[in-house]
Amino acid sequence: MKKTISVIGVPMDLGQGRRGVDMGPSAIRYAGLKERIQRLGYTVKDQGNINVPTAEAHDIDNDSLKYLPEVVQVSQDLSHKVAEVIAKDHFPIILGGDHSIAIGSIAGLATHHKNLGVIWFDAHADFNTSETSPSGNIHGMPLSCTVGIGHEDLTHINGYAKKVKNEHVVIVGARSVDPEERELLKQHGITCFTMHEIDKMGIAKVMEEAIRIAGEGTDGIHLSLDLDSIDPDMCPGVGTPVLGGVTYREGHLAMEMLYQSGKVVSCDLVEVNPILDEGNKTARTAVDLVCSLLGESVM
Ligand SMILES: NC(=[NH2+])NCCC[C@H](N)C(=O)O
Ligand SMILES: [Mn+2]
Ligand SMILES: [Mn+2]
Numbered sequence: 001m002k003k004t005i006s007v008i009g010v011p012m013d014l015g016q017g018r019r020g021v022d023m024g025p026s027a028i029r030y031a032g033l034k035e036r037i038q039r040l041g042y043t044v045k046d047q048g049n050i051n052v053p054t055a056e057a058h059d060i061d062n063d064s065l066k067y068l069p070e071v072v073q074v075s076q077d078l079s080h081k082v083a084e085v086i087a088k089d090h091f092p093i094i095l096g097g098d099h100s101i102a103i104g105s106i107a108g109l110a111t112h113h114k115n116l117g118v119i120w121f122d123a124h125a126d127f128n129t130s131e132t133s134p135s136g137n138i139h140g141m142p143l144s145c146t147v148g149i150g151h152e153d154l155t156h157i158n159g160y161a162k163k164v165k166n167e168h169v170v171i172v173g174a175r176s177v178d179p180e181e182r183e184l185l186k187q188h189g190i191t192c193f194t195m196h197e198i199d200k201m202g203i204a205k206v207m208e209e210a211i212r213i214a215g216e217g218t219d220g221i222h223l224s225l226d227l228d229s230i231d232p233d234m235c236p237g238v239g240t241p242v243l244g245g246v247t248y249r250e251g252h253l254a255m256e257m258l259y260q261s262g263k264v265v266s267c268d269l270v271e272v273n274p275i276l277d278e279g280n281k282t283a284r285t286a287v288d289l290v291c292s293l294l295g296e297s298v299m
Helices: 021-030 033-039 068-087 099-110 142-146 179-187 195-201 203-215 248-261 281-293
Strands: 005-010 044-049 091-096 117-121 169-174 191-194 221-226 264-270
Touching: 005 021, 005 033, 005 068, 021 033, 021 091, 021 264, 021 281, 033 044, 033 281, 044 068, 068 091, 068 099, 068 264, 091 099, 099 142, 099 221, 099 264, 117 142, 117 203, 142 169, 169 195, 169 203, 191 195, 191 203, 195 203, 203 221, 203 248, 221 248, 221 281, 248 264, 248 281, 264 281
Parallel strands: 005 044, 005 091, 091 264, 117 169, 117 221, 169 191, 221 264
Antiparallel strands: none
């Protein structure tokens, strides 16, 4: 029996500065997400969207943690929704929105998975705190929050910090890390496979290692897939594009290997911004990749 997939939309744009990423859930749905996954033999339940406050209706009170109270509220609501579908043994696919939503998705997963592994597929490390962030944008901070570093309101969703152990977190695809963020990663022992390692070792070896780090001794892997990990030629519709990314085929091989591991319990698809896109190409790539994650191209 294949698991039921629960789709949860989070039209969040408060974690970064560019407008349009709030339309990510619509763009990914429009690219045929539900139909494509159903064709693979899964039952798909769309849970609709989490309510997100409108940027124009709120002021920024703190320039080093922009829209903090609003992001905290959405994280809490999303966490509840994810916990609810996980309790039914569904596989959640959470549609962003900017990457700050991963704070809520991982908090929700952690209610059930006491020892979760996380693969953070991203051009960035998203390991800043308000002290190291050059922008004050919370989408640059969700991974540090998840391991318990950062502002208490963000780290303590559901009343406790450290949803994931440092040794079970791995970043893949990084090529734009801020200097102090790099120091924090080292200090906290987070494994990071940059594009340099992918070029040298090959994506297959990198994924083998990543699956071992996030999968061994854990009760499941959460894939947090930032579409800016993929090269801008296939994913131009993202707020913070960085040249020299993961190719389309490397991305698919990574997803196929994750499927074969049998360890993945959930995923985020984040940072799709249709205003910056070319004919919904980025959302279509997101759907293609998630289909590989769910076994589309493995015989
Ligand atoms: N999820 C993302 N796209 N994050 C980009 C973060 C960019 C930069 N490191 C910052 O902290 O502002
Ligand atoms: Mn990110
Ligand atoms: Mn990114």
